[in-house]
Amino acid sequence: MKLITLIFIQILLLNIHGWKIFHRGRENGGNIGAPYDPNYKSNTKFVQEEWFVQRLDHFNPTDLRVWKQRYFTNDQFYKRSSNGPVFLMIGGEGNASPSWMTRGTWIDYAIRFKALCFQLEHRYYGQSHPTEDLSTKNLQYLTSQQALADLAAFIMSKNEQYGFSSNVKWIVFGGSYPGSLAAWMRLKYPHLVHGAMSASGPLLAQVDFQDYYRIVEESLKTSSDQCLAMVKEGTVQVNIFLNHTVGYKALDTMFNLCDPIEKSINNPNDISNFHLTLAENIAGVVQYNNDNRIGGNQKVKNITIASICDIMTDDDVGAPIDKLAAVNSLILNAYNQTCLDYRYDKMIKELSNNTWSAEVSEGGRQWMYQTCTEFGFFQSSSYQPQVFGKNFPVNFYIQQCVDVFGTKYNSKFIDNNVQHTNTFYGALDIDVSNVVFVHGSIDPWHALGITKTREQRAPAIYIEGTAHCANMYPKSDKDLPQLKAAREEIAEHIDTWIRL
Ligand SMILES: *[C@@H]1O[C@H](CO)[C@@H](O)[C@H](O)[C@H]1NC(C)=O
Ligand SMILES: *[C@@H]1O[C@H](CO)[C@@H](O)[C@H](O)[C@H]1NC(C)=O
Ligand SMILES: *[C@@H]1O[C@H](CO)[C@@H](O)[C@H](O)[C@H]1NC(C)=O
Ligand SMILES: *[C@@H]1O[C@H](CO)[C@@H](O)[C@H](O)[C@H]1NC(C)=O
Numbered sequence: 001m002k003l004i005t006l007i008f009i010q011i012l013l014l015n016i017h018g019w020k021i022f023h024r025g026r027e028n029g030g031n032i033g034a035p036y037d038p039n040y041k042s043n044t045k046f047v048q049e050e051w052f053v054q055r056l057d058h059f060n061p062t063d064l065r066v067w068k069q070r071y072f073t074n075d076q077f078y079k080r081s082s083n084g085p086v087f088l089m090i091g092g093e094g095n096a097s098p099s100w101m102t103r104g105t106w107i108d109y110a111i112r113f114k115a116l117c118f119q120l121e122h123r124y125y126g127q128s129h130p131t132e133d134l135s136t137k138n139l140q141y142l143t144s145q146q147a148l149a150d151l152a153a154f155i156m157s158k159n160e161q162y163g164f165s166s167n168v169k170w171i172v173f174g175g176s177y178p179g180s181l182a183a184w185m186r187l188k189y190p191h192l193v194h195g196a197m198s199a200s201g202p203l204l205a206q207v208d209f210q211d212y213y214r215i216v217e218e219s220l221k222t223s224s225d226q227c228l229a230m231v232k233e234g235t236v237q238v239n240i241f242l243n244h245t246v247g248y249k250a251l252d253t254m255f256n257l258c259d260p261i262e263k264s265i266n267n268p269n270d271i272s273n274f275h276l277t278l279a280e281n282i283a284g285v286v287q288y289n290n291d292n293r294i295g296g297n298q299k300v301k302n303i304t305i306a307s308i309c310d311i312m313t314d315d316d317v318g319a320p321i322d323k324l325a326a327v328n329s330l331i332l333n334a335y336n337q338t339c340l341d342y343r344y345d346k347m348i349k350e351l352s353n354n355t356w357s358a359e360v361s362e363g364g365r366q367w368m369y370q371t372c373t374e375f376g377f378f379q380s381s382s383y384q385p386q387v388f389g390k391n392f393p394v395n396f397y398i399q400q401c402v403d404v405f406g407t408k409y410n411s412k413f414i415d416n417n418v419q420h421t422n423t424f425y426g427a428l429d430i431d432v433s434n435v436v437f438v439h440g441s442i443d444p445w446h447a448l449g450i451t452k453t454r455e456q457r458a459p460a461i462y463i464e465g466t467a468h469c470a471n472m473y474p475k476s477d478k479d480l481p482q483l484k485a486a487r488e489e490i491a492e493h494i495d496t497w498i499r500l
Contacts, residue, residue, distance in 0.1 A: 204428050290478070
């Protein structure tokens with residue numbers, strides 16, 4: 001998820017920590033970012049940050065190495081006397097934000113059901129560092145299966161610490177990749193977890209995630225056909241500019257490029273990266289459209305499908321390529337980027353940095369490793385019809401796996417491992433109960449999830465008009481009625497599971 005991608009995922013990660021805009025989305029699965037919280041400082045004083053001793057390798061009985069995993073507790077709503085449940089927010093491919101401990105829909109549920117709340121940061125992300133560095137060899141312990149085993153060990157330990165009997169119900173919550181983990185947790189550890197709220201979770205691992213940009217197009221179309229047509233024409237014009245020497249300088253200026261495009265004109269990776277970055281400018285906005293997230297950063301929150309399409313359909317902005325450039329400026333500005341960095345070698349070099357002090361260690365390198373070894377999810381331009389052009393094929397992403405992690409991480413390797421992920425968890429044929437799958441029609445990730453109820457024991461809620469993980473964010477007066485209804489329906493499922 002490059003520019004665009006970067007945006008959606010990493011609102012929190014990438015921007016606060018200054019990671020390049022072009023990493024906003026690509027290297028992240030759909031990070032949900034932090035909930036909007038105007039009173040962040042005063043709220044989080046109730047939240048305790050603690051560390052849990054965790055095994056490095058849960059699947060090798062002779063490997064006794066351990067490390068410290070970060071977690072947060074909030075017990076201010078908990079009522080043991082009324083047999084309150086335990087809620088566990090599953091951390092994902094970024095920093096675990098303590099603001100989730102006091103904000104978001106799960107906190108409304110915690111108040112209602114008098115729950116004890118925990119959030120466990122995912123291994124290798126944020127401050128949970130299992131190994132001394134992020135070398136490819138050390139990343140072997142970064143897998144979803146190890147992450148689930150971390151969660152299981154955590155639950156076992158807390159059950160013992162608090163003296164919980166088996167009638168204390170654990171409910172897990174997760175959005176985006178953690179949404180997948182939430183469903184898989186109930187699948188693999190049903191004796192520890194009684195129910196799961198899985199928001200926007202991709203359950204089908206797929207190398208070529210070509211539906212991603214198809215849905216981005218459909219979502220833009222909800223604004224207007226004209227908006228979509230202008231994106232298409234703008235992209236065609238970018239290609240024409242790239243074909244003529246007189247166009248190079250104009251592109252440098254219009255798109256505020258960090259390096260002159262002329263030097264990259266015979267470098268297909270740079271050109272693909274440039275195109276992808278422009279596509280991600282838009283996809284990033286679509287994925288998070290109107291989500292009530294990002295503590296305080298009104299600039300990013302204000303950019304929506306409507307505001308992008310206002311620019312794309314404004315005759316005063318100029319030709320379609322000028323409109324794309326105006327969108328680009330808006331995004332660069334919102335993310336405090338001084339110029340558009342599209343150079344492939346530079347990106348690979350940053351992603352190859354093994355140290356915890358590198359910017360990519362916030363999650364970019366790790367998430368890329370998980371995509372190259374477990375999930376794929378490569379948001380290619382393979383689909384038809386084309387609005388964003390055919391300029392970032394799936395091989396462009398596979399090349400990145402090879403260039404960052406080594407020749408072994410090639411197409412065949414990725415195919416095999418993605419297939420194994422689907423075999424191991426069951427993909428869309430997952431056989432579970434007490435899981436509610438929640439998706440939004442605007443969010444491109446719904447293409448890889450369960451959006452229709454097949455059995456009442458594992459219901460799906462498909463919300464028309466909402467984006468990535470919308471139901472998890474704090475409620476707002478602007479919420480669509482179907483979003484409000486979905487939150488209430490989820491509460492009723494939780495209520496049922498707790499009483500079971
Ligand atoms: C750019 O030039 C190439 C090679 O000459 C040609 O195949 C392609 O159609 C041109 N693209 C545009 C948008 O003019
Ligand atoms: C965001 O939008 C609101 C309402 O339209 C506006 O008042 C505010 O100035 C905008 N903030 C930024 C940073 O653009
Ligand atoms: C950009 O910089 C401003 C001012 O320093 C800051 O308030 C804002 O949070 C920054 N935005 C991002 C996305 O980092
Ligand atoms: C990795 O990143 C750190 C922190 O930014 C930097 O000091 C170091 O030089 C980088 N290493 C390489 C090999 O680029």
